[in-house]
Amino acid sequence: MFDLTCTGFINTHVHTSQQLGRGIADDVDLMTWLHNRIWPYESNMTEEDSYISTLLCGIELIHSGVTCFAEAGGQHVAGMARAVELLGLRACLAQSIMDSGEGLPASWAVRTTDDCIQFQKGLYEKHHNTADGRIRVWLGIRQIMNSTDHLLVKTRDMAKELKTGIHMHVAEIPYENDLVMETRKVDHGTVTFLNKIDFLQDNLLAAHTVWVNNTEIDLLSRAGVKVSHCPAAAMRMLGFCPVREMLNAGICVSLGTDGAPSNNRMSIVDEMYLASLINKGREVYANGTTDPTALPAETVLKMATINGAKSVLWDNEIGSLEVGKKADLVVVNPFSWPMVPIHDCISSLVYCMRTENVVSVICNGKWIMKDKKILNVNEEEVISAAKQASSELLRRAGIKIPTRMNVL
Ligand SMILES: [Zn+2]
Known part of the structure; x- marks a missing residue:
């Protein structure tokens, strides 16, 4: 009886800065979520907050078997980079970038377009290809509603x-x-407009991409744009993403968790399970009946591995266990109650595995978790620092979360 070994999972849409904001925006509408919770939260973050938030997020990512992630664009890349280097993870980091839009916090509203560009160039020069090549710096665009042409x-x-x-x-x-x-x-x-300005390129990682028509799916496919599908966050706030249509059109679709205030769980293991179930059920809307053959287990596992690697433009080195690639891998114990009995390993990984089944993780040839123990940071110390940093940050940002204990 042997443990299962799998190439490391790749989470292609994570907001490491938002980990200290887990639970600050549950059950609120999208504009309240953004204007009254997330923007005040992020605009009051210090670099140290970003560091602690990324450590906490990274611990959860590693426990779910993630060896590489793409930061969606958050605050203080320097803080993120310090945490990623220490944890031993691999990441594509990006700053949250906006140069226009309604309701921006005062400290963000003063940034010019050139400030945004020069600032990111500085981040690239300082952090790209650092931490033994584990950190790359990408450019961020938060969203089109906060971007000038x-x-x-x-x-x-x-x-x-x-x-x-x-x-x-x-x-x-x-x-x-x-x-x-x-x-x-x-x-x-958005996709139609991005095509018009020649923004659709094969180095674009488009997160969510829920509201697209068939013509736009074709445009994304022809340009080689990669899509990060975040099943839990989509169900919570956005809607059903046409994943099957995108895959059929040849688009590289990978999986992301999104940030803790959009999903609460940073587990790519949960996202694999959700991706398959949601897209089987979505067929009711697309074709009038559910389709159990939609997004089978092999497809979902590819989305979390090799498609993830292609999405972060790193598939020459990661995304599969092959001679010549980096040693990023996950050891899964399949002999506890969630996974027994096993008939088909791939089905078991997608439909049965829980985060708790992931026992050890190697990134870049080095153990970063062994027997469920995170090796490079003290988990208890990070949890304690995160609790304190979170409450101080919410106080500075003036965010008050109503308690619902009285319904229990
Ligand atoms: Zn996001």
């Missing part, structure tokens, strides 16, 4: 010059598409 074009050009990727939230809600049609004079939404 000038910022989009400059970002496109700088990514080409630096030979790096761009991480952006794309077509998240119908309102976004409506606003783009109205202000940018195109006949559909």
Whole structure:
């Protein structure tokens, strides 16, 4: 009887800065979520908060077997980089970038487009290819509603010059598409406009991408754009993503957790299970009946591994267990109650495995978790620092979370 060994999982949409904000925006509408909770929270973060938040997030990622992740664009890349280096993980880090939009916190509203570009160039020069090559720096675009056309074009050009990727939230809600049609004079939404300005390229990682029509799916496919599907966050706030149609069109779709205030659980293991179930059930809307053959286990496992590697432009070194690739791998104990009995290993990994089955993790040839013990940081100390940093940050940001203990 042997443990199962699998290539490390790749989480292609994580907000490491938001880990200290877990639970600050449960059961609220999207605009309250953004304007009254997340922006005040993120705009009051210090670099130390970002460091502690990334440590806490990284611990949860490692426990679920993640060896590489793509930061969606958060606060203080320097804090993130320090934490990633210490944890031993691999990551593509990006700053949250916005140069326009309604309701921005005062400290963000003063940034010019050129400030945004120059700042990111500085981050790239300082942090790209550091930590034994485990850290790469990408460019961030938070979303189209907070970007001028000038910022989009400059970002496109700088990514080409630096030979790096761009991480952006794309077509998240119908309102976004409506606003783009109205202000940018195109006949559909964000993807149609991004195509018009030649922003759709094979180095673009588009998160969510829920509200796209067939023409836009075709545009994404032809340009080689990668899509990060975040099943839990989509169900909570955005809607059903046409994953099957995208995969059929040849788009590289991978999996992400999104941030803790959008999902609460940073487990790629849970996302694999959800991705399959949600997309089987979604067929009711697409074809009138559920389809148990939609997104089978092999497809979902590929989304969490090799498609993840392609999405972060790193598939020459990670995403599969092959001679010549980096040693990023996960050891799973399949002999406890969630996984016994096993008939088909791939089915068991996708449909039965829990985070608790992941026992050991190697990244870049080094153990970073062994027998469920995180090796490079003291988990209890990080938890204690996170509790304190979170309450101080919420106090500074003036965020009060109503307690619902009285219903128990
Ligand atoms: Zn996100």
